Amino acid sequence: MKKTGLKVSNLYIAQVKDKRGLENRENYNLPKLNDARQPKCPEEKEKAVEEALIYLQMI
Structure with missing residues (x-):
């Protein structure tokens, strides 16, 4: 939020993780x-x- 000014829901994060093949809980x-x-x-x-996932070194 600080960098982009966007609020992102957990649903959107889960959808991007699914798209990239990362494991979801x-x-x-x-x-x-x-x-x-x-x-x-x-x-x-x-x-x-x-971008956040790259920053966190998850992808």
């Missing part, structure tokens, strides 16, 4: 419906998350 807050819609991560936030 088990989610205990599952949706009640199996076909529940999830918003897709916007391009600018995806780039910010990838």
Whole structure:
């Protein structure tokens, strides 16, 4: 947030980690419906998350 000024949700971080093949923890807050819609991560936030993961040496 300090660098880009964007607030990024945990859902977006998990989507980027899935896209890059990183391991995710088990989610205990599952949706009640199996076909529940999830918003897709916007391009600018995806780039910010990838930069953060590179900074943290996860990718």
